[in-house]
Amino acid sequence: MTTSPTSRQISDPTHRPSRRSRVWPRYIPLVGVAIVFIFPLLFMFMSSLKPDAQILADVRSFRAFLPVGELSTDNYSAVFDRVPAWRFMANTIFVVAMVVGFGLIVNSMAGFALSRLQWRGRGIALSIILATLIVPFETIAVPMVWWVAKLPWIEFQDFIPTLTTGWLNTYRVQIIPFIANAFSIFLFAQYFKSIPKELDEAARVDGASWFTIYRKIIVPLSGPAFATVAILTFLPVWNSFLWPIMVVQQEALRPVQVGVQYFFQLETAWGEVMAYTSFITIPVLLFFLVFQRAFVSSIASAGVKG
Amino acid sequence: MRRNPWLGIVAGLGAVTLTLAGCGSSDGSTDDGGAGGNGGLSTLKLWYHGAGNDAERTVVEQQIADFNASQEDYEVVLESFPQASYNDSVVAAAVAGDLPCLLDMDGPIVPNWAWGGYVQPIEVDQAILDTWLPSAMGYYQDDLYAIGYWDAAIGMYARQSVLDTYDIRIPTSDDPWSGEEFEAILQTITEGGEFDYALDLGVNDVSEWYPYAFSPQLQSFGGDLIDRDTYLTAKGALNGPEALEWGNWWQGLFEKGYASTTEQDGNPEFLEGRVALQLNGNWGGVQALEEFGDDMLFLPMPDFGEGPVIGGQSWMFGISATCEHPEGANAYINFSLKDEYVADFTTALGLIPTTEAAAAMTEYYQPGGALEPFKEYSERFALIRPPTPAYSVISSVFTKAAEDIKNGADVKATLDQAVAEIDADIAANDGYGN
Known part of the structure; x- marks a missing residue:
C-alpha cells in the first residue's frame, strides 16, 4: 500500500506545519487591528483631496477610503489661505524641540539622581513626584494661568536686561512648564536601575564624577529610554490645545492644534479640515517611524522589568 | 587641556534662555492690559x-x-x-x-x-x-x-412646489401655521413617502443650537427656560404643564418618524431634496436660493399657542x-x-x-429682498435668551434635556431633573445678584 504524502503528514504526529502556515493565523487578527488603525488615516488623506460634497457622499460607502472621484489639491491651497499654517507649524516644531530637548536633559538627570545616588529622602521625593501623576492637567490649568501671568522674566531691550512680569503670549509659557515631567522621571529612574551598579563603582574608583558617570556611562547605555521619553513627550506637546488657547493670544505664536478650529465656522469646510489635519499629522508619523524600533524595544524591556 | 562639561551645559542653557527671552513676544510689545x-x-x-x-x-x-x-x-x-x-x-x-x-x-x-x-x-x-x-x-x-x-433669525425652509404637491397653504407672519396644522402637515408629508423625513431640525449640532433653535418652541407653547420675573428658578417654566406639552410634542417628532434623530453634518438633506422642510437660520438662505431659486420659501415658525417665537441675539x-x-x-x-x-x-x-x-x-x-422675511421675523418674533448670568448653565442643561427627550427619556422626569440642576446652580451662586 502506498501512502500519499498528504495522508502521511496528517497521520504523522511528529510532523510540524510549515512556518508560513503557522504564521498566517496570527497575521489575520493583526491585519484586522492594523486596518482599524490605518483606515482613519486613510480616510483623512483621501478626503483631503476631495470636495466637501463628495466627502459627505462617499462617507456612506467604501469609496471614502479610495482615491476616486474628483481629486485635487484645492483643499490644501485653501488651508494656506485661511490659516498661517507654516507659521503654526514652525511654532510647534520650536516648542516641541525645546520641551523634548530640555525634558530629556532635566528628567534623565532627575531619574539618575533618584536611581543611582544615595541620599536621604530619595524615596519620599520619588513618591511625591509620582503622586503628581494623579492630578489631571485640566484641574490645575486655571491656577497655572494665574501664576504664569505673574511670573517674572528678564528681557533684553537694546541689549539691556530688563525685569518684566508675566509670561503670557510667549514661547516660554508653552515650553518651561512642561519640561519637568513626572512620568519621564519615573521611566528614566526605572531604566537606570537596570544598569549594573558595578559600572558606577568602577568609574568612581577611577575618579569619575557623578556627572561623568551620568554622561559617559548611563546615557550611552540608555538609548531606548531616551527614545521612549522623546516620543512620549513629543506627542502631548504636539497635540497641546487647551494650554495655548488659554495663554497665547497672538496669532503669530499659536501652535498647529489651535489652527484646527479655524475651519469650524457656520459651515464646516470638511475638505480643508482633512487637508490641515493631514498636514499636521505627517510630522508625527515621521517622528514615530524614526524612533519606533527604540520605542518598542524600551517599552518591551520596561514591561519585563516592571 | 581637560574641558569642564558643566561649562558646555551652562553655556547651552544660557543660549536657549537668551533665545526664549528674545522671542518672548513676537511683536516686541509689552503686555499692558490692552x-x-x-x-x-x-x-x-x-x-x-x-x-x-x-x-x-x-x-x-x-x-x-x-x-x-x-x-x-x-x-x-x-x-x-x-x-x-x-x-x-x-x-x-x-x-x-x-x-x-x-x-x-x-x-x-x-x-x-x-x-x-x-x-x-x-x-x-x-x-x-x-x-x-x-x-x-x-x-x-x-x-x-x-x-x-x-442679528440672526430662523425660519422654516420650504419649497413652493412641495407645498403645492401636498396642498399645504403658505403661512404668513399674521397667519402662521398653528400647532395642529403643523402636525397634520408633517403627517401628510411623512405618509406621502417621497422624502426620507418631513422635517430637518439640525439635531446633530448639539451645541448652542439647541437652546437657540428649540427653546423658542417651548416658549411658543407657553413655557420658558426660567421664570423671567425673578430669574431665581426654572420651576414651573421648564417643567410646568406647557413645558410638558412641549416635551411630548418634541419627542413625538422623532417617535412618529417626522424627523431623524441622527442627521448628517452640514445638513445637506434639504438642499439634496431628501427632506421637505427644514428649520434653519438666515445664514443658509443665499445657498438655498442658489439651489432652488424662486421655488424657495422662508416661512414663519408655527404658533403653538403663544404666537411664533424665534431666538434672538x-x-x-x-x-x-x-x-x-x-x-x-x-x-x-x-x-x-x-x-x-x-x-x-x-x-x-x-x-x-x-x-x-x-x-x-x-x-x-x-x-x-429675498431674505427680507427673516428681518420681519427678527423684529416681530425674536425673544432673547434669558439675560441672566445663569444662562451658560441653563443652556447646557436644556441641551442635555432636549437631547435626552429626543432619544426617548421620560419627559416629566427629564424636565424635573433639568429644573433641579438649574435651581441648584442659581442657589450655589446666591441668585447671581438677582
Missing part, C-alpha cells in the same frame, strides 16, 4: 472670534483701518481667535487680568460676563440706539454692555472692565456703528442688518 503707547497713540487691543472667517474679518479690519486713520489719540489693534475656543481664551485672560480693551461676545453670555466683572457698560449715542434692532443690544440690569452689527462688541481707556474704546464702538459697515457685514455673512438704512443698502434685505 492699552499701551505707540508713537503718542494709545493702543486698544480688540479681540474677536472670527479667525478663519475671512469675509467677516475683512469688514472688521476695514472698520479698524478707518478708525485708526481718523484718530490722533487711539490705535485699535486686532487679534482674531477661533470661535470654538474663544470663550475659554477670554475667561483665562480674565483670570490672569489680561483682558484687552475691546472684545466681542455672543449675546447670551453678556449677562454672565457683566456679572463676573469682565466687561463694563458702554456708552452709545442715543440717536444710534433709537434706530438699532433691539435684539442686537446686550443689556444686563438696565445697562448696555454690548452692541452688534447684525448674536455676536456683539463691548469693553472690558480693566480697559484703561474706556473713552477711546467707546469712541471706536460709536465710530464702527455706521450703516455702511452694518451693510458690509450683511453682505459678507448673509445676516440681518441692524438698521433700516443699512438694510436698504443690501441686496437681500432691502424692501422686497
Whole structure:
C-alpha cells in the first residue's frame, strides 16, 4: 500500500506545519487591528483631496477610503489661505524641540539622581513626584494661568536686561512648564536601575564624577529610554490645545492644534479640515517611524522589568 | 587641556534662555492690559472670534483701518481667535487680568460676563440706539454692555412646489401655521413617502443650537427656560404643564418618524431634496436660493399657542472692565456703528442688518429682498435668551434635556431633573445678584 504524502503528514504526529502556515493565523487578527488603525488615516488623506460634497457622499460607502472621484489639491491651497499654517507649524516644531530637548536633559538627570545616588529622602521625593501623576492637567490649568501671568522674566531691550512680569503670549509659557515631567522621571529612574551598579563603582574608583558617570556611562547605555521619553513627550506637546488657547493670544505664536478650529465656522469646510489635519499629522508619523524600533524595544524591556 | 562639561551645559542653557527671552513676544510689545503707547497713540487691543472667517474679518479690519486713520489719540489693534475656543481664551485672560480693551461676545453670555466683572457698560449715542434692532443690544440690569452689527433669525425652509404637491397653504407672519396644522402637515408629508423625513431640525449640532433653535418652541407653547420675573428658578417654566406639552410634542417628532434623530453634518438633506422642510437660520438662505431659486420659501415658525417665537441675539462688541481707556474704546464702538459697515457685514455673512438704512443698502434685505422675511421675523418674533448670568448653565442643561427627550427619556422626569440642576446652580451662586 502506498501512502500519499498528504495522508502521511496528517497521520504523522511528529510532523510540524510549515512556518508560513503557522504564521498566517496570527497575521489575520493583526491585519484586522492594523486596518482599524490605518483606515482613519486613510480616510483623512483621501478626503483631503476631495470636495466637501463628495466627502459627505462617499462617507456612506467604501469609496471614502479610495482615491476616486474628483481629486485635487484645492483643499490644501485653501488651508494656506485661511490659516498661517507654516507659521503654526514652525511654532510647534520650536516648542516641541525645546520641551523634548530640555525634558530629556532635566528628567534623565532627575531619574539618575533618584536611581543611582544615595541620599536621604530619595524615596519620599520619588513618591511625591509620582503622586503628581494623579492630578489631571485640566484641574490645575486655571491656577497655572494665574501664576504664569505673574511670573517674572528678564528681557533684553537694546541689549539691556530688563525685569518684566508675566509670561503670557510667549514661547516660554508653552515650553518651561512642561519640561519637568513626572512620568519621564519615573521611566528614566526605572531604566537606570537596570544598569549594573558595578559600572558606577568602577568609574568612581577611577575618579569619575557623578556627572561623568551620568554622561559617559548611563546615557550611552540608555538609548531606548531616551527614545521612549522623546516620543512620549513629543506627542502631548504636539497635540497641546487647551494650554495655548488659554495663554497665547497672538496669532503669530499659536501652535498647529489651535489652527484646527479655524475651519469650524457656520459651515464646516470638511475638505480643508482633512487637508490641515493631514498636514499636521505627517510630522508625527515621521517622528514615530524614526524612533519606533527604540520605542518598542524600551517599552518591551520596561514591561519585563516592571 | 581637560574641558569642564558643566561649562558646555551652562553655556547651552544660557543660549536657549537668551533665545526664549528674545522671542518672548513676537511683536516686541509689552503686555499692558490692552492699552499701551505707540508713537503718542494709545493702543486698544480688540479681540474677536472670527479667525478663519475671512469675509467677516475683512469688514472688521476695514472698520479698524478707518478708525485708526481718523484718530490722533487711539490705535485699535486686532487679534482674531477661533470661535470654538474663544470663550475659554477670554475667561483665562480674565483670570490672569489680561483682558484687552475691546472684545466681542455672543449675546447670551453678556449677562454672565457683566456679572463676573469682565466687561463694563458702554456708552452709545442715543440717536444710534433709537434706530438699532433691539435684539442686537446686550443689556444686563438696565445697562448696555454690548452692541452688534447684525442679528440672526430662523425660519422654516420650504419649497413652493412641495407645498403645492401636498396642498399645504403658505403661512404668513399674521397667519402662521398653528400647532395642529403643523402636525397634520408633517403627517401628510411623512405618509406621502417621497422624502426620507418631513422635517430637518439640525439635531446633530448639539451645541448652542439647541437652546437657540428649540427653546423658542417651548416658549411658543407657553413655557420658558426660567421664570423671567425673578430669574431665581426654572420651576414651573421648564417643567410646568406647557413645558410638558412641549416635551411630548418634541419627542413625538422623532417617535412618529417626522424627523431623524441622527442627521448628517452640514445638513445637506434639504438642499439634496431628501427632506421637505427644514428649520434653519438666515445664514443658509443665499445657498438655498442658489439651489432652488424662486421655488424657495422662508416661512414663519408655527404658533403653538403663544404666537411664533424665534431666538434672538448674536455676536456683539463691548469693553472690558480693566480697559484703561474706556473713552477711546467707546469712541471706536460709536465710530464702527455706521450703516455702511452694518451693510458690509450683511453682505459678507448673509445676516440681518441692524438698521433700516443699512438694510436698504443690501441686496437681500432691502424692501422686497429675498431674505427680507427673516428681518420681519427678527423684529416681530425674536425673544432673547434669558439675560441672566445663569444662562451658560441653563443652556447646557436644556441641551442635555432636549437631547435626552429626543432619544426617548421620560419627559416629566427629564424636565424635573433639568429644573433641579438649574435651581441648584442659581442657589450655589446666591441668585447671581438677582
